[in-house]
Amino acid sequence: MSKPTIYSIAQRCGVSAATVSRVFNRPELVSPRVREQVTAVARELGYLPNPAARGLVTGRAETIGLIVSDITNPFFPLLVRSIQRTAERMGSSVMLVDAEESAAAEVRHVARLRGRVDGVIVASPRSSSAALREAAKGLPCVLLNRPLRDLSSVICDNTSALFDAGEHLHKHGHRSFALLAGPSASWAAARRSQAIRGWARGRGVELTELGPFRATFKGGRQAGAALLETGATAAFAFDDLTACGVLAELAGRGVAVPGDRSVVGCDDVLLARTVTPSLTTVTAPMDDLGATAVQVLTRQIEAPGGAPEHHRLPGVFVARDSTGHSTGPRSTS
Amino acid sequence: MSKPTIYSIAQRCGVSAATVSRVFNRPELVSPRVREQVTAVARELGYLPNPAARGLVTGRAETIGLIVSDITNPFFPLLVRSIQRTAERMGSSVMLVDAEESAAAEVRHVARLRGRVDGVIVASPRSSSAALREAAKGLPCVLLNRPLRDLSSVICDNTSALFDAGEHLHKHGHRSFALLAGPSASWAAARRSQAIRGWARGRGVELTELGPFRATFKGGRQAGAALLETGATAAFAFDDLTACGVLAELAGRGVAVPGDRSVVGCDDVLLARTVTPSLTTVTAPMDDLGATAVQVLTRQIEAPGGAPEHHRLPGVFVARDSTGHSTGPRSTS
DNA sequence: AGGAACAATGAAAGCGATTGCATTGATTCT
């Protein structure tokens, strides 16, 4: 026999299809007797409502789109998990799309998703603000880690955690610092650099700015090499991956960490704990970030055209083994 | 005005909706003049076909489901990317679901996806064969890294690469080996252990089996500790993550790699190249795995009830820095 | 010239659900 529909159920129960539909959507409108019978028959037949049919009339897909700039970036897995969990709790599925680091792909995918989803979350977008605004026109949308006045956003703000990192290093005797800047197109990179500059100025310590470097392991190695050209005893890497590159480069050149230099990363990805020495870094509240994004999106879907919301969640500084007491300034090599 | 439909376009063009529909689906049936006009008007109105409506009549969602056992496992990102790329080329979107390492969640998600997708790929399932079989009943399904007679599967077979690894170590003078086994519920773990046992037997070398250990960094540290209790100079870790744990443990105890011991991992995840020393491991042909899985699934969707296909793609051994010459058997600590 | 073959189009029937409105008894109120 073919797939069971509300009609086959209705027939078996001697009621109309409308009643069957109501059993699932507004059960309180149906008499208990009928309700139970329908439920029983539905289970027996293995009935599952057809989402396409339902979507056609309700206009809802019960699905949200999630576009990540680069799924191979270890920053994302936990975020994806958190978003998915929250979405599921709201009764929605998640359609994940990897933009493979391409800004063009991002907007292309937003267009592609339109119609298949009720709204979309764009995580760490690389696209220009104008392109994002245009792509999201008329589609509920939440930006993650990228603020934009007219679109809702949820960002992880590491400013104060980076202050803490600076203080931590300062307390350990460091006085000369290096800032290994991340990709110039990244909002997060700009923000972090700004935070560190601000801290250094306030503290009145010396800060050498290097970069920008690519946010990859290789970029980190270059950053590490550049670091050694300076007299800085402590370095702020853009993120953990970069920091790992730095560690590798230093290790390769026989420079001890944290003995000779201290390094701090950012994001607290899996890698941060598995590398030796384990990375001092800034933990992002992944669960909150994802959950908040989904909630904001849901609100946006339910009240289209509502005012955009902006949320700012702070990261938390974590001291591990890649930072320690300064042994004073060093010569270059 | 509301969303454009084939009707608004039809009206504007003075043709019937059927014609508009044909312009998009069977353009060769429409006269060039009309075709161009319709295309132009559609673009002007920003028309996008409604997937729900289309799906309702065609019975296709143009979407495939992808269930991964644990998205935080660094093994998956590249796989996801490859699957997505291939799916997109076939005109399908991907609905990703993370089972969070729970077998129950896997089958629950298969059920949830049914109806919303045309078929599903289950990557590295943890569920029992019976549960998988039952869950996939009547739904096109491809298993990744888990063979099962009556369901299609695509697996990565590292047997010969692990032989190569063994030979590589043997050539470097190693004669006493340790097998650090992975989780007993994992098919891949069983398979790898078996391969290594086979090789050792054939080679006539000493093989100490340890474990099973969890496939996590922590599990790796335990494995590392256990390794030091033995006289083995070379160890096969279940995967790269475990291997990294081993490296960390050894480093922590002042044991040099590859000076004192050699370690090989498996999978060649990002981590493998970023760790110091870089890991000798076995590279899985991610792109092929993903592409093959999607292709098989597509075939399965087009010809439901067709015979299941089974594909076996070999991994490739890569020598890096975590393996080297044996300095002979060592004492315990 | 008369009909076969064909190309281009339209009319209309679904696909499987939701939902506003109408209908039907039963209950309550005055």
Next chain:
DNA sequence: AGAATCAATGCAATCGCTTTCATTGTTCCT
């Protein structure tokens, strides 16, 4: 008792699209 109210249900329209079948000119044979 008759009207008003209410709970439970059915009817039928609708969502936007695909697709079969019928219709209409055209072109091409013989």
